[in-house]
Amino acid sequence: MPSKAIIIGTGSHLPARIVTNQELEKIVETSDEWIxxxxxxxxxxxxxxxxxxSFLAVNAAKKALEMAGVAPGELDLVIVATLTPDMxxxxxxCLVQKELGALKAGAMDISVTCxxxxxxxxxxxKFIRDNRKMKILxxxxxxxxxxxxxxxxxxxxxxxxxxxxxxxxxxxxDRGILSTHLHADGTLWELLSLQALGTALPxxxxxxxxxxxxxxxxxxxxxxxxxRALESSAWEAMKANSWQTxxxxxxxxxxxxxxxxxxxxxxxRLPDDKVFINIHKYGNTSAASIPIALDxxxxxGILHPGMKLLFVAFGGGxxxxxxxxxx
Numbered sequence: 001m002p003s004k005a006i007i008i009g010t011g012s013h014l015p016a017r018i019v020t021n022q023e024l025e026k027i028v029e030t031s032d033e034w035i036x037x038x039x040x041x042x043x044x045x046x047x048x049x050x051x052x053x054s055f056l057a058v059n060a061a062k063k064a065l066e067m068a069g070v071a072p073g074e075l076d077l078v079i080v081a082t083l084t085p086d087m088x089x090x091x092x093x094c095l096v097q098k099e100l101g102a103l104k105a106g107a108m109d110i111s112v113t114c115x116x117x118x119x120x121x122x123x124x125x126k127f128i129r130d131n132r133k134m135k136i137l138x139x140x141x142x143x144x145x146x147x148x149x150x151x152x153x154x155x156x157x158x159x160x161x162x163x164x165x166x167x168x169x170x171x172x173x174d175r176g177i178l179s180t181h182l183h184a185d186g187t188l189w190e191l192l193s194l195q196a197l198g199t200a201l202p203x204x205x206x207x208x209x210x211x212x213x214x215x216x217x218x219x220x221x222x223x224x225x226x227x228r229a230l231e232s233s234a235w236e237a238m239k240a241n242s243w244q245t246x247x248x249x250x251x252x253x254x255x256x257x258x259x260x261x262x263x264x265x266x267x268x269r270l271p272d273d274k275v276f277i278n279i280h281k282y283g284n285t286s287a288a289s290i291p292i293a294l295d296x297x298x299x300x301g302i303l304h305p306g307m308k309l310l311f312v313a314f315g316g317g318x319x320x321x322x323x324x325x326x327x
Contacts (some may be wrong), residue, residue, distance in 0.1 A: 040258020081116025132170020164291025
């Protein structure tokens with residue numbers, strides 16, 4: 001039997017500052033009812049002071065390492081999934097490695113937006129299948145509040161900041177990551193983008209005047225593609241593992257919008273107790289949303305050995321994917 005990658009520790013960290021819908025009513029033309037009806041979000045955590053992406057990531061990582069009983073010096077690789085790094089260079093993963101003291105580990109960022117944690121777990125899985133003794137830290141961490149226009153009510157109400165982390169190693173037992181499926185379609189990039197902070201557009205006044213330093217989204221079009229991709233990814237994972245919907249013990253979907261989550265739940269015919277939802281507390285935290293949800297479920301005692309977990313995500317790029325796991 002080949003080795004499988006298992007998660008032996010989870011952690012998450014949210015900024016202390018909470019911004020409610022009522023607070024947003026004071027700065028943009030919106031209402032608590034409007035936000036809840038269209039997104040399911042009641043509040044979100046937002047960084048303040050000197051809190052950075054790497055700060056959130058490090059704190060989530062420390063909790064995951066503590067649960068796993070793994071010292072930073074034992075790590076072989078640090079992967080950070082993010083679209084909001086501290087800076088273009090060095091990578092946020094290198095900053096995390098430094099702060100943790102994980103100096104034996106390689107370090108890299110991956111930029112696949114909301115699908116980042118699934119992509120990161122897939123990369124870790126491939127390494128561990130070759131060497132089950134490896135210990136890999138995968139983090140999803142975002143500071144989206146720095147990349148939204150707080151005068152644009154269609155986007156600023158949706159996003160929040162936070163980080164989630166998982167420590168993986170190998171096992172010969174009949175559990176762990178069973179399959180991963182990754183997809184992308186770059187032809188649709190303009191439907192959801194953040195254009196001005198790379199090399200394609202110079203950092204000049206007219207670019208900032210157009211607001212291209214902020215997330216731009218064509219919400220209705222993104223919704224249509226998201227629900228199709230998430231559903232197809234879920235069925236793809238189930239088919240690969242000969243699962244029926246009744247076999248799924250818990251679905252962890254990217255927390256983007258309550259309507260998307262409800263649509264997916266209906267299509268997969270899953271009861272409420274098999275779909276983990278926390279978007280009302282945190283909003284859309286992109287690559288951090290699934291690991292935050294996973295850690296929350298883990299620490300609440302919801303997860304038990306042998307449970308069949310299905311992860312699905314969709315984000316800008318477009319990217320999407322699924323992962324099946326026996327806990």
